[in-house]
Amino acid sequence: MASDPTLPIVKSLLLLDSEGKRIAVKYYSSDWPSVPSQSNFEKSLWAKTNRMNARQEAEIIMFDNYIVVYKYLGDLMFYVTGSQDENELILYSVLQAFFESISTLLRQQVEKKTVLENLDLVLLAMDEIVDGGIILETDPQMIASRATMRGAEGEGPTATGTVGLAEQTFSKAFAQAREHLTKSLLR
Known part of the structure; x- marks a missing residue:
């Protein structure tokens, strides 16, 4: 993919549980070419962020030369990563869309068990937000609507x-x- 310096790119969307275990992840960069390298990144990122308080507002950190925006919701940790040159506000809007659409899809019952029971909707929502690193949508209602395919018949x-x-x-x-x-x- 040719890189356009004006196009914001997301490196990964991560959804981990409160112990740092993978629930749903999407990597859009060759920076982590294998599952073991992805797993190592997730473990070290979780170790860095699990003691920080990002429950009310999202936190932004620089980690391994990546900008990471993250937030906790229930017993889940939502992460969005971008390159060190990326705009933090854009990554923050992706994070907001990520966890608000999941919250909407799961009827405000965002917890590990509910996410695992509805993993198909979570993965569809992730696909509606970012495709190949390119941000497609940041409106949580639109994402939830598309993930449940309500937009196809004009229903919302x-x-x-x-x-x-x-x-x-x-x-x-x-x-x-x-x-x-x-x-x-x-x-």
Whole structure:
């Protein structure tokens, strides 16, 4: 990939548990060419950040010549890394999109067990945020909508929050039944 100096690039998105174990990770750089090198990076990053208090606001650090923006939510640690030349505010907006979309998708029940049960949605959300290191979307509602494929039929989140997949199917069936009943009554 040719590098454009004006294009912000994300090196990795990491979701680790409170013990530093991998939950969901995406690497977009050849800086970590193998799983052992990725694992070593994750362990040393976790060791550096696990005692810091990033619960209310995100923290930004320089680590191994990378800018790392991270935040804790529940028993999970969210990380976004970029090169040392990258804009911290852009990386912060990616981090915000990352954990807010996960929070929306999991209905504010962001904990390791729930994430593991919904790992497919988490990975889809990560794919909606960044592709090949290029930032695609930072609006958490849009990311959650795309991850659950609500945007395809023009459906979106309700005013009170998001609609789950089961409710979506039921509401679609109910709408079709109502439309069929209306047509049969008007004949």
